Amino acid sequence: MRRLLFLNGIKAFEAAARTGSFAAAGHELNVSAAAISRMVHLLEERLGVALFERKANRLVTTSAGRAYQSGLTPIFDALASLTAQVTAASTRVLTVGVGPTFAMKWMIPHLAEFRKAEPDIEVRITTGGIAVPFGDDWSCGIKLGDGEWPGLVAEPLFAADLMPVCAARLANTLKRPADLKGPSLIRVAHSPDDWPSWLKAAGVPRLTARGPEFQFYGQALQAASDGLGIAMGIRPYIDDDLAAGRLVAPFALSVPKGMRWYLVYRGFHAEQRDFAAFRRWIIRAAAEPAAARKSARSAG
Numbered sequence: 001m002r003r004l005l006f007l008n009g010i011k012a013f014e015a016a017a018r019t020g021s022f023a024a025a026g027h028e029l030n031v032s033a034a035a036i037s038r039m040v041h042l043l044e045e046r047l048g049v050a051l052f053e054r055k056a057n058r059l060v061t062t063s064a065g066r067a068y069q070s071g072l073t074p075i076f077d078a079l080a081s082l083t084a085q086v087t088a089a090s091t092r093v094l095t096v097g098v099g100p101t102f103a104m105k106w107m108i109p110h111l112a113e114f115r116k117a118e119p120d121i122e123v124r125i126t127t128g129g130i131a132v133p134f135g136d137d138w139s140c141g142i143k144l145g146d147g148e149w150p151g152l153v154a155e156p157l158f159a160a161d162l163m164p165v166c167a168a169r170l171a172n173t174l175k176r177p178a179d180l181k182g183p184s185l186i187r188v189a190h191s192p193d194d195w196p197s198w199l200k201a202a203g204v205p206r207l208t209a210r211g212p213e214f215q216f217y218g219q220a221l222q223a224a225s226d227g228l229g230i231a232m233g234i235r236p237y238i239d240d241d242l243a244a245g246r247l248v249a250p251f252a253l254s255v256p257k258g259m260r261w262y263l264v265y266r267g268f269h270a271e272q273r274d275f276a277a278f279r280r281w282i283i284r285a286a287a288e289p290a291a292a293r294k295s296a297r298s299a300g
Contacts, residue, residue, distance in 0.1 A: 001149065009043030012036045013051055015077060017061050017069035018151055019133075029132060044073040060180075073151070080136075081268040094278050095124045095142035097134065101218035107142070114281050115139075121274050139275050140265035147262055153270070156280075157286040158261040160238045161254045162198050165233040165247040166224050174250040177202035184229040185209035186220045194257070201255045218277040236286070238262070261286075 013175050015025035015036070018154060022033040022040075027037070040164060044051050051065035058256055060146070098107050103125050111123060126135065134152060147154045164180075174180065174195045184194055194211035214220045217237055224231035225246055233247065234257060241247040269275045 002100065003047050006039075007044050008038040009046070010072065011076075012039035013043055013065075014069055014072040016040060016059060017051070017065060018073060020050070021059060021074070024133065024206060028136065034082065042236065077266060077268045080266075081271070084155065092120055092274050093122045094122060094139040094274055095126055095135070095137050096278075097126050097138045099142075099144075099216075099236060100127060101216045101221075102142055104218050105221070105240070109240060110285060114278065116273075117281060120276050122155075122194065123278070134264065134266075136176045138265075139269055139272075140278070142261060143264050144259050144261050146259060149264055152264045153267050154262040154264045156260050157263050157282065160257040160259050160261055161230055161235045161259050162194055163233050163238065163249050163254045164198065164230050164251060165221070165238050165242070165249050166230040167227045168245070168248045170227060170230065171248040171250040175249060177204045177253075180230065182208050182210040186223055187211060187213040187233040188217050188220050188227045189213055189215050191217075191232075191234075194234070197257070198232060198253070202251070202253055219245045 011029065012025060012031075012035075013210060016022055017027050019025050019028065025036045040051065040058075050062050051068060053223045055062040070130065082270050096107070107125060114121075114123065123148070134149070142157070143149070143267040144160055161223075166174075170184075174209040180199075185207075188194065196205070199205055199209075212223060214223065217231075217234055218256065219235060220231040221237060221241065223229065224233075225241070230250070233241075233249070238247060238249075242249060263279065265279075
C-alpha cells in the first residue's frame with residue numbers, strides 16, 4: 001500500500017519551494033500565505049525533517065527540501081501532462097495567457113489564421129501580463145522580458161522595438177525629432193523609460209514627454225490613432241496598424257526596448273499534439289512580416 005503523507009502539505013511545499021515564497025505559492029494555489037505556511041509546517045512535523053530555513057525576508061530550502069522539491073516537481077508535471085492527455089480526446093482546448101494589449105493588438109486579429117489551419121482546436125485567451133504568475137491551467141503564455149522565467153521554457157517570438165506613431169495628419173507636421181513637443185508625447189504608465197530611450201537615440205535627450213498618460217499600450221495607441229498626440233509604439237502592437245494605414249511612423253528610427261516577446265510554457269507541454277501545432281503556428285506567424293500577412297489575408 002502506498003504511503004502518501006498529507007498531499008495538501010506536499011502541494012504547498014512544492015509550490016513554495018518552486019516559487020520561493022509562501023505568498024507566491026498561496027496565489028498559485030488560491031489560498032493565503034498563512035495557510036501555505038501552516039501546511040508546510042504540518043508536513044515538516046509529519047516527516048520529522050526541516051524543509052525550509054525561514055529567513056527574515058525569504059525562504060531558503062534545506063538540503064532535504066531541495067532533494068524533495070527536485071523529485072516532486074517532475075511528478076506534478078507528469079500528473080498534469082497525464083491529466084491533459086486523458087481529457088484531450090474529448091476536449092481540444094489551449095489556454096493562452098497574454099496581456100490585454102497583446103490580446104487586442106495581435107493575438108485576436110490573428111486567431112482566424114490558426115483556426116483555419118487547426119479548426120478542431122479551441123484557443124481560450126486569459127489575462128496574463130508581465131506581472132501575472134504563470135497559471136496552472138495555461139497551455140502557454142506570451143510574455144515580455146529577458147527570457148528568464150524559472151521552471152518555464154522560453155522561446156523568442158518578436159523583438160520589442162520602439163517607434164513613435166501617430167495619425168497621418170499629425171505626422172505631416174513632423175519633419176525631424178526636434179519638431180516633437182513634450183505635451184504631445186503620450187505616455188504609458190508602466191513603461192516610463194520608452195520615450196527617454198528613443199529621444200536619446202534620436203539626438204533630443206533634453207525633451208521630456210509630458211502628454212496624457214495611459215495604463216496600457218493599447219489605450220495610448222488608440223489615443224494616437226484618434227489624433228490626441230504621438231504614442232510610443234512597440235512591436236508587434238503597431239505592425240498591423242502601420243500596414244493598414246491606421247497609424248503612421250513619422251520617423252524611421254527604431255530603438256530596441258531591451259526586452260523581447262517570448263512564448264513561455266512548461267516543458268511537458270512540448271509533447272502534447274495540440275500545443276505543438278499552436279507553437280509551430282505562432283513561431284511561423286511571428287517571423288512573417290505584417291505586410292505579407294495582410295496580403296495573404298486579402299488574397300484569401
